[in-house]
Amino acid sequence: MEWINTMLELLPFSFLQYDFMKNAFLAVLLLAPLFALLGTMTVNNNMAFFSDALGHSALTGIGIGTLLGLKEPLFCMIAFGIFLSLAITKVKDGTTSSDTIISVFSSTAMAIGIVILSQEGGFAKFSSYLIGDVLTVTQKDLLLIFVVLLLSYFIWALLYNSLLLVSVNPSLAVSRNVNARFTENVFVVLVAITVMVSIRLMGILTINSLLILPAAAARNVVTNAKAYHWLTTAIGLISALSGLVLSYEMGTSAGASIVVVAALFFFITFFMAKINK
């Protein structure tokens, strides 16, 4: 880690003299490409509402962790997130509108979480999860996020084409020997892990925007998969770094500041697309 610190100090940002800012800087540097990667497919598959529900369900994960007396609820959050995402994927194949199904799961999970966490009026100590705090990131967190990023890129190299075919037409994907159900499940599990690993840093209320906005901004102006992927990554990185600087200068929430910058990108590309039409 020492050489990374030295490298960071060479950058022309005064805030990087603080260790907690160094860690926060590294965290958003790792999270931005991770969210960009998964965001492109989440938006392609019209799953913005799904990932939103997943974020809210973190409360139940935290709640279960607390009930079990765990100091660190991350494991419970990941386990519950995976369970919920697989359950939604399974149920939404039926006839009921997937909108309704996701809403039912989302509200239930959030309510259970709040019920558990608000026992004896103690919700306040969990409220930091709502808006997140990237400054509390530890080196252990960074390592974990790095591992998830590597894993995601690995899966993205193996399964991306299959995911693309499934999102256009599942039967066509099957005719190409793609296991549609498996591919879809791997993707939602990956989203669940990513959301849960980063939610303490980015906040339950803002995490979905980080996933959706860079991809939504990029797709306004691109026509192919390669441009989509790289422009989303670029927008994600620029939003994350400038959002972090803004939050440092203004003393605001990092997650929300990043979202504001990403939203700005969305409106810029949105009007660019309108003008070009």
Add this chain to the structure above:
Amino acid sequence: MGIHNSCGLCRVELKQVSVKSGSDILLDNINLEFHCGQLTALIGRNGAGKTTLLKAILGEKKHSGKIYYEKHDGNEMKHPTIGYVPQQLLFDKNMPLSVADFMMAAKSKIPVWAGYQRAEKQKLKKRLSEMDCDHVLDKKLGLLSGGELQRVLLTMAIDPMPDLLILDEPVSGVDATGLDLFYKKVTFLRNTYHIAILLVSHDLALIHRYADKVVLLDKTVAEQGDAKDVFATKAFRQTFGYFSGEDTKWNG
């Protein structure tokens, strides 16, 4: 029609194939056989189970019974190559996905976000030009017309050349010229590569002209045989009314 494709599929036989969904019986004891070098048309009312049968053959829907692929030497073909042209693509039309991306995703292991080689793209262009469709290669998939999309899908379905080509109502939203072009191409494929083709369509006039065999489906096989024989049966008349000739087109 002496040229057989390299894999040498001879016939496909469905033995007692049934599909259930909960307590609903979607397909009931289908016994059916179709051959290479033939265009078999599947007709029936809406909800007769045509698409379900295609999905069972594709392996997407669980079914009981057996779907058996026999090679020319009489042995079973374990893993036939199946080409599939879906009825429609219900995807987000704004998806940033070019025709080249889509075709490459179906063909290549290299993820399309990493890009692809110019030579590979040239190959796709050449294949599309055989369908008079090479101008769409860099277009967004969601912006293609019905006819362009069908030709792109057909181009993909025959690369690699399949043993069995499945066309699900492949001409919805396509004008008459595009439709004729599509069927001429399909007939050419049948004659040249001797592949088995299974077609679902409502267009009885076209079926009358192009199909070698017609299967009337109503949960199970109601009638099968030559187009003119099937069209003369009572079961056919109950579903479609009288078929008076090629000028008449049904959309029932």
